[in-house]
Amino acid sequence: MRMLIFGATGMVGRGVLRECLLEAEVESVVTIGRAPTCVAHAKPRELVRASPANYGDIEGELRDSTGVSSVSGYPWQAWTSRNMRA
Numbered sequence: 001m002r003m004l005i006f007g008a009t010g011m012v013g014r015g016v017l018r019e020c021l022l023e024a025e026v027e028s029v030v031t032i033g034r035a036p037t038c039v040a041h042a043k044p045r046e047l048v049r050a051s052p053a054n055y056g057d058i059e060g061e062l063r064d065s066t067g068v069s070s071v072s073g074y075p076w077q078a079w080t081s082r083n084m085r086a
Contacts, residue, residue, distance in 0.1 A: 003029045004065035007072030008037050008044075016069045017044070030061055033072065 003020045007013040008031035020026045029044045
């Protein structure tokens, strides 16, 4: 299995990545995020993107994935601080 993880540096994403690295059926993992995961392991290939607006240039990296986890989202700290002012 080849996993694709969007948001592997967040709280939930780190857990998903960890489980993929431990699972024998998962042969490789492609992570896509705004920052590197800094994980020292043979399975992951990291694609660091400043903005998730366009994935056309890495389409080939995404195409053959057999599993996808999208756990990227809005940082809860920013959401909370903006809504606390209202």
